[in-house]
Amino acid sequence: MTSPSVATVPDVRLVPSALTSWAVTAAGIVWGASAAVVVAVAAVLVAALISWRWRMTWPTVLAVAAVGVAFAAAVGLRVDDAAHHPIATRYGGTAAVVVTPSESPRVLRGMRMMFRANLVSVDGHPTTGRVVVFASGVDYQDVSAGRPAAFRAGVSRPTRRDLSVAVLTATGTPRWGSASLLQRAAADVRARFAEAARSVLPGDQAAMLPALVLGDTSALGEDVVDEFRAAGLTHLTAVSGANVTIVCGTVLVTAGLVGPRIAVALAAIALIAFVVVVQPSASVLRAAVMGSIALFAVLSKRRRQAIPALSACVLVLLVAAPQLAVDVGFALSVSATAALVIVAPRWARRLTDRGWPQPLAAAVSVAAAAHLVTAPLVAGMSGTFSMVSILANLVVAAVISPITVIGTAAAVLTVPWPAAAELMIRFTGPALWWLTHVASWAAAIPGAVVTTPSGWPGVVTVAAAGVAVVALWGRTWGRVTVVGAAVCLVAWTVGAA
Template sequence: MSESEPRLLDLRLLPFAGICWAATLIGILGGSRAAWMLLATLSGAAVLFAAYCALRSPRRWTAGTLALLLFGSCCAAGVAWRVQAAERHPMAELARNETWVTLVVTHVDDPREIAGFGRHVLVNATVVEIRRAGETIHAGGAVVLLAPADGWLGLLPGQDVVLRGQLSPPRRRDLSLATVRVSGPPVEVGPAPAHQRWAGALRTRFAAAAAVLPADEAGLLPGLVVGDTSALPREVKDDFTATGLTHLTAVSGANVSILLGAVLLMVRGVGLGPRAGAVLAAAALIAFVVVARPSPSVLRAAAMGSVALLALVTGRRKQAMPALAAGVIALLVWAPELAVNFGFVLSATATAGLIVIAPVWVDALVVRGWPRAVAEAVAVSVAAFAVTAPIVAAMAGIVSLVSICANILVAPVIGVITVTGAITALIAGISVPVAEVVVRVTQWPLWWLVTVAERGARIPAASVPVPSGPAGAVLVLGAVLAIGAALRSRGTRLVLVGIAIGVVVLWAPIWPSSLGRLV
């Protein structure tokens, strides 16, 4: 094998992932009619192309094109069937009429408090039964509950709940059947599965151990490790949004990559073989998914993080790109609603940036004399910003101008916090007092993270509003491409370095006051 071969990208699965995503997106946003039309179009194209190939001598690309058309037809058929099932579900008519019903539902994830909506929570659930006027309908499907926090906030995923609520059409086109407005506590609550009781107890004990830290750090640590932001102050959330660090407070592929990387390093350190390492990494991944909750977003992070780790550990983008495409296909088949989920789009594009762009930029910086560790930190942060900024603009209508600097500044402490936090969580399951001692190791790194977010958000024009939706995405994408083209000029690079130094100077005067809070 030549030295250059691992650097090549194997893109053969990429069109299959693209057509799967496109077919799913068209079906969910356009409805079953659009999905059936797409199926007819792709199937017809496949038949015509097969006839063409039969009359002509086959070439290398013909088999791949025919396979792509047939695969797209299968994806369109699958999403058409699922969308049509949602459109014809018994709850669809009841939701259009805003009917009051009694439901039996199963929680999918933890109730989440809604900012600015009083003491109310949002709960993703799956319908088990619909009870109305003496009639019981057994029919599954996804619903979103809007309920008062009292009686709902402490419920665990997997619990069956009986409730009385008013149906209304879903707020988003994502295969959910209805939005259910609940005015009171649950009528009945069933027991949680054993593994969710264990996970809930571990999360509670971990939060109790983290409570010995200052309030901001105590609320942040569970969010960084297991995605539990229930105790994170609103001010800290806002600061993380303004500085482009919000991805750290949610379960992301970065969490998974760091944890699995730590497991693999431990395996190598004790001299275990690759098979034992794979088993231990798989066990750690399963345990992490259970503790962080096996919601679609967590499973998406697990898949993307595993792919990212593959790229970093093997150094072979040729293997990582097919793994990313296969992961996207598997996730969309299992949960088609991810096609319209901004978190999924951000994860997939950020992982692709890590695989495709970051290694090239790392090599370019190392050739110019940069230390490899610094080059990797800068390249990963810049690549992630470049590929995700247009998506963030479309989603939130805002672009953080300090995101790159903020992510570079906090990069050295994220691994320490994640690994130490995970160890603390495991110890908390056995002894909270011992965990309270171990968790203090994270205080300085957490202080640094909170301070970077806090002070970065105070910089003038730290974040800039842009049009949301496609217009904002196109505007920011154009700006990113223009900056990329301008960077080919040495003079422009010097100007940008000067701007970065200016940002650091603006940050500098406020470090002493922040240090006083830690001391």
């Protein structure tokens, strides 16, 4: 019979292979095939050293070696294909292209937009490849995932190493094709939902609701985006694993009425429908996978099985879409999910043992763990660190689930029963008011945002600070030191502003 202590030991056998696949793929994309081989060899040596030092099983080392060789070969082929793509001969010129957008556009400053797409043809010649398109926000406002667009564009070399083959700057008016029936239906739901929100909610709330429910940020003003970034709440305006967990979890509560098997089937249907309506871009599929893992861990309370599932999903996703290895969103999703299933439960138990109410302990642990592991990546990406993120996320935590559940239900009803959808949307008003005002208040706090180095220096600096905070927090003098350092940092930031 297995003892409770043994049963709760995390199963990390797949973790070395997942980390190896990630590191090898990222190195190959950024520095080339030779770097991928070097990283693969280094991973095998590290795995062998750990196996010898801590008596790990040698099959784990062999698995790391096999994964390293396979992913190094695969990424080498992908990088070579991207480097020798036929469109490379048109860098610096123009071409007539047909592309199929793979995601909703992102609105940029100056009435511009950007979206990722897959090539269909170049100057009439069929081809494939990932491209980044910059276009006028006026002429290309009808862009949607799956709807082909033909236009002339300036062709330039990719600015990022992510297996893209070109950057296209669209010129003129596009000619639109037709998306699939399913994609057109999903676009109709999104449009009707946004219209219903505008008809019953004030302007800022009407723009926020589609962002929170469907990840549609096209109507958000620049000031709102800046406030949410400063408050550490930007993740709420992007479809994440939390959205998936809330939607599927709401369906699974019916298990007591219809039985667990039917409830799981309904949750699967709800997940598929949600992904289709939101648009099945790489980021949404990633969120669906990571959210499903988090939901599995929460419902089953079997953290031992959640870690192998997360590792397996990393392997599968990198096989299907190797460009995710250098995608910040992928790193944020994986790290946040790992924190929720590994770190947060331990911290919650410690707080509960010290007399904290269980719901409060869980909320604080989740917010702190997620912020701890994602802050280095955010710092590297934006050069900022939010000092109010944990507090802001705790204050708005209670309203996120109602907004997501009611908003998703309203989105489902917008086509068959618009009046009911509008009535449900009205009930999200108070929660949306609270969320937007918390973001505004938090962003206005002196020292809410601390400037950090960007890029790798920012990642290393914030990560080192996070490790130091965790190491010191267990001692009374350590907590005093951390709080004192935080006060000094805020004071210095306010004084320099």
